[in-house]
Amino acid sequence: MATTENKTSFQRLPCLVTPINYHIRLAPDFKKFTFEGSQSIDLKVNESTAEIVLNSDKLTIENGADQCNVKLPNDNKTINIKEIKYNVEEETATLILAEKLVPGMNAILNLEFSGELDKNLTGFYKSRYIGPDGKERFSAVTQFEPTYARKAFPCWDEPAHKATFDITLVVPVSDNDDKMVALSNMSVKEENRDSQKRRVVKFDRTPIMSTYLVAFVIGEYDYIETRSKHGVLVRVYTPLQKSEQGRFALDVAARSLDFYTDYFQIPFPLSKLDLIAISDFSAGAMENWGLVTYREVCLLVDPSHTSTSRKQSISLTVAHELAHQWFGNLVTMEWWTHLWLNEGFAMFMEYLCVDHLFPDFMIWKQFVSDTFLSAMNLDSLANSHPIEIPVGHPSEVEEIFDDISYNKGACINRMLYHYIGDENFRKGMKLYLSRHSYKNTQTEDLWNALEEASQKPVRRMMTTWTKQKGYPVVTVNCQGSNRLELTQEKFNSDGQLSDADKTMLWAVPVQVITAKDVQKPQAEILLEKRVETLELGSLIDLQKEWIKLNPFAMATYRVQYQQEDLFIRLLEEGIGQQKLDPADRLNLINDLYSMTLAGRKSSDVLFQAIGSFRNECEYSVWTVMNVILSKYNQLLYGYDFHPKFVEFGTKLITQKVFGEIGWDPKPSEPHLKTLLRPLLINRLVTFEYPEVMKKCHEAFDDHVAKRKSIPADLRSAVYRAMSSQITDEIWEKIMKLHDEAELQEEQMRIQSALGSVKKPEFIERVLKFAISDKVRSQDTIFVVASVACNPSGRRTAWEFFISNYELFKSRYDVGFLGNALIKSLIENFQTEEMAHQIEDFFRVNPNKGWDRSIQQSIETVRLNAALMARDTEKLAKFFQ
Structure with missing residues (x-):
């Protein structure tokens, strides 16, 4: 099969003409799930040409003189478009003109086009939700990063082709018209009605920006608002009657804006900032300038149902996307090779910001256990890649939205920050952002600014970390x-x-x-x-x-x-x-x-060392211990000494730390203690520790009978315990909880917990549930992943994937979700036989968007097999 080194032939757009400003009008139809669009693009003609090449994917451009032409306003002349040639592979449209354009002339490209509201959570797509009246409703939303603006309007869909945008949205007539909102990057400029009684909403012109940061949303939403201390209007939009669930995010957003404004010494350049919870959303969030979109679970907080870890995650996610308003939006990487300039810095800055906002989180300790270690683990694989890696075709871009661009990028930024000091880092950031505002950059531009500010060999040092794979x-x-x-x-x-x-x-x-x-x-x-x-x-x-x-x-x-x-x-x-x-x-x-x-x-030496942690009570340390115990639980499952391993792990937890932390929260306990409790209980559920299993049963029965709710922090563990000992009666109770849950976080907890089932007939039932209408497309992979991470279910999950390959491919062949699915399905196998089987399957059924993840996962399977070949006898002796 093709390896990640076999690149698809690709060329960037020619620069014979380039866009200056787009006037875009879009009108979605919520009955047909289509949209009509028109646009006028002010062009700069750089070289003589009779062709205009721009990006267009799954759009139909009208090929008539009245709808599609180039006007020369200074000459009062119109040039017709003779022909439109589409290249499906390259996702381009070539407009063949009747006459040549001449450098220096003013030209306006007029296009009319139409498309479908996408089903795969990319481009301009539909999102489904249930209103307060219990009826199904739809909204039209966008996800353009990295290369999906071309699915909403023909454009120069590359980061370096910055322009300004005048957006007009036509809102479908609704029986709940007063709740229908139309949002875009900028504030509303004017609003009126057309002949069909539809609201026509025009927005202010944007700053110069890249196409992937354009955004618009039409749907029914409530909102709450505040102002930052620097005067920026901040709003959080939520599903109807859930506005108070946006209160925590609103506070974090306003305070984060102020933190970054003070830290970078550069004001937020827009007059408003909207954050909106989207029901169907592939990533966690997207940093669109002035209109940041989020999964509901990454924005909404319900005090009765939101866990402490989720609340912390929301604070990090909000801080991450707001860091992008400067790093990525104001100053943008020139090409996706430099993606880490966006993501690595935003990830480092989110920790810097959250540490300032919530010092009790002790967030830098968690950075080491979460971000640092995940980056190191991936980057030691042969199929890793340098932070800066040449990418071309859109399918390659998706593959580098991974732990290298994000986590390793954040790690080397933290290393550099520590090396040059906070004062020099601030100076360098201000210099970089000021020097390149509204422009595009490469990594060297950042090193130049930081070296100038610190007078240390930043470029020489950091190039070794960004240009080379590994560490x-x-x-x-x-x-x-x-x-x-x-x-x-x-x-x-x-x-x-x-x-x-x-x-x-x-x-x-x-x-x-x-x-x-x-x-x-x-x-x-x-x-x-x-x-x-x-x-x-x-x-x-x-x-x-x-x-x-x-x-x-x-x-x-x-x-x-x-x-x-x-x-x-x-x-x-x-x-x-x-x-x-x-x-x-x-x-x-x-x-x-x-x-x-x-x-x-050898593994026996590792476990001898782990024995030294018998007095360990620190959350961040136990995060790593949990990773190790989880890995070996997967590897040793089925061996006759596996019960002895479980006994070892259980004793390690129960001999001190669990006795101190206990089942019930203590008044005013530290944040990290609150996070440690569910981690330990979840591990003890996996080990089926009788005392904990009994407590989970009691808590579940009380919860179902509505005598006493399970604390939000413990629900995942309780649901997993019940799923591991599932019966038809328990299944019905869990399904009832799932169907009645109004918070996506609660639904996702239940969905993932179901992966703990052990009986074969229930494993099949869970997998079928995963692809049913009860589970959103974005969440299906987490249900399947939870089964694949269960040693009892991983083989069945893989076979289910093979049987339903076309369904999974059609849903996730683009975007981040497919790569996450592949890794969860494959990485826990441990035999050369399975590595060959997986290779053979993907050789016959290739998907270039998943290729790097496939290679990395197969490599991990072989590493697992090699470990077991080396250490099985030593482990057996150690545990027995």
């Missing part, structure tokens, strides 16, 4: 009592290095903390050579004391300690006596875990 492992070898030999080489998940890998070097900011002071580094070096020596000073004795590299996991590398006794001291004192910061504790065990997966250490 290094630094091996530490003690030389005498106070000298370290540091050696860097590329870290690969399979433990093998190619000839090309052996030549790779990074500029690694290495810092060292010692047992004497775990907060302040005692030595540091920018490691740029293969091997360097670092002097620690006479106050440290490596024969007796321990050290740790990469304090707080600030830099993007792994560490291997050559001396066994040094590592044992680290475990005994740093972990066992908890002298290390939580970020260092989790970093230490995750590095060991990764070394184990790569064959540098």
Whole structure:
């Protein structure tokens, strides 16, 4: 089958003519689910040409002189379009003109077109929802990133082709007309009625911007509003009669706007900012300038039903999209190769913002356990990619909206921030944003600004992180009592290095903390050579004391300690006596875990080290421990010593931390304690710990009988417990809860929990439920994924996918969801036989939009198989 290196032939749009301003009028029909459109585009003619090439996908452009022509206002002349040639593969339309355009002339391209409101959550599409009266309603909404504006109107749909936009929306006549809203990037300029009594809403002209940031919404919504301290009108639009569920997001949005305005020292350039909850939405949210769209679950908070983790997630998502209003919208990457300039920086800034707004979240600790580690895990695969990767065809663009562009991008930004300091970082950000406002940039433009501000070798250092795939492992070898030999080489998940890998070097900011002071580094070096020596000073004795590299996991590398006794001291004192910061504790065990997966250490050594965490009570550390326990639960399922592994994991949790955290929340307990409780209970549900299973049954019975509601934080665990011991009676009760739930978060909790069923007939029932009308298309993959993550159901989930391949392909062949589905289906298998079977299937049934995810997932299956071949006997001996 094709690998990710086999690129589809692709050429960017020619620049013979370029757009300056679009006048766009769109009129959706909610009965036929179609739309009519017209537009006049002011053009700049750069070279003599008789052809205009622009993007158009699944649109019908009227080919008549009255509807489609080029006007030359200065000459009072019209040039007809003789022919329209469509290239379906390239998603372009070529307009063949009757005469040539001449450079320097003013030209206006007039087009009339029509299309369908998309079914696949891209372009201009329909969203279904149930109104307060119980009746089905529809709205028309947009999702244009990365390359879907061309499905709504013919355009130059590339980031560098910035223009201004005058949007006019025609609102269908409704029996609830006073609740029908029309929204776009800008404020309403004027409104009137046409001959059909439809409202015609015109919006102010936008700033210069890229097509993927244009947005419009027509539907029934309520809203609440406030003003930021800098005077920006902020509104949150919600489904009817749910406006108060937008209150938390409204507060976060207004405060985030103020934070970024003060941090960047550049005002938000629009007069208003709308945030809107969309019922059907593929991604979590989209940063359209002035009109940010969200999944309902990523915006709405109901105090009775919203979990603490979801509320925290909403704050991060809102902060992320608002960071984009500067990073991405005001200054935009020139091409998708530089996507990380948008996403990596927005992800780093969301943590910086939320830490400012909610210091009690201790969000930077969670950054290490969530963002840092997920980036490292993906980036050690052979089928990873550099942060900056050449992309061309739209199908390739989708593949890089992944943990490399987002999470690794955020990690190297955090590393750079720490390296140059907050003051220099702020100066550099202001310089970059001011210098390139309303323009397009490449990565080098950012490095230039930060280097100018900090007077440090930013470009030299950071190029090693963006241009190369992967990251290094630094091996530490003690030389005498106070000298370290540091050696860097590329870290690969399979433990093998190619000839090309052996030549790779990074500029690694290495810092060292010692047992004497775990907060302040005692030595540091920018490691740029293969091997360097670092002097620690006479106050440290490596024969007796321990050290740790990469304090707080600030830099993007792994560490291997050559001396066994040094590592044992680290475990005994740093972990066992908890002298290390939580970020260092989790970093230490995750590095060991990764070394184990790569064959540098064995699994029995890993679990001996895990035993050192018997006193661990920190949420961020347990997040990593949970990942490790989950991985081995998948790998060891079916082996005769699997029950002993479950016993080991259960004892690790129950001997101290669960006794302290308990089932019931404590008054005014810290935020991280509130997050730790459901994590532990969910793990104990997976291990079927009798005490917890009994509590879950009691809580479920009380909840169904409406005697006492299950706390929102514990509902996922309770629903999973009941699903794991499902009966027809329990199924009916769960379905009733699902059907009556008004909050999407509650429905999604139930849907995902159903993946825990173990009886074969119920596994089939859950999978059929996943593709039924009861589950939104955007949520289907999470139901299927939950079954695939259940060792009892993963084979059935894969076979179900094969049987329904055409359905899944038609739904998810474009967008982010298909890649998420592929990974969840494949990654937990552990035999070479399954790797071959999966390869064979996709060789016959290729999908280029999923290709990178397929390759990464098959590689993970082979890594699983290699691990089990190496370590099965050692694990059996350890647990028995």
